[in-house]
Amino acid sequence: MKATKTIPALLSCHALKDLLRSSSQKISVLEADIGKQFENEFRHGHIPKARYFDQLECTKPSKLIPRGLPETKCFESYLSKMGVSNSDHIVLYDRSPIGFYATSRAWWLFK
Template sequence: MAQDDPVVSAQWLHEHLGMPDVKVLDASWYMPVENRDPWKEYQVAHIPGALFFDLDGIVDRTTDLPHMLPSEEAFAAAISELDIKNQDKVIVYDGKGFFSAPRVWW
């Protein structure tokens, strides 16, 4: 993986799973009309060692608008709870492959 490349291959991930500086986040989220629960799906199946990134929980709680970015302090606290450090390589995926993972990565 090139240092500035934001995408890794499945092979790269397989080779690096379990390394202490590689953190994998399952950022699955679904539209309410889909009647899917990303947390329950995570509990049933996820990439080994992946942590659940709660897109509904890590938000700005001062607004009624959904999925607004939290304050820097709130985001740092949430990331710290996931044991993610500045030097870690963070890999983000979701159940659709293109839906919520890019928002978390951004």
């Protein structure tokens, strides 16, 4: 997952709206969260075409990494079931009160 010449790494809400309307590239918008605690809020409202991305799916906590890391095949399967493929341009956002925690972790998982 990296920025392209046509799509920057950081987007404003207006730029995303324009991108979703006009891009010929497949865009996957994911609302990132850690666990299912915000899934109900997602159901009540989210960015159009967004899908809920639970980062704890496929993870096993350890002493070293309490939230765990996903097993590769399970992670790929989870994304595939969501309709996300390797050729998609992925846009991440979250509702975190601090505004970046879930999104930055999701970005790291995709790296």
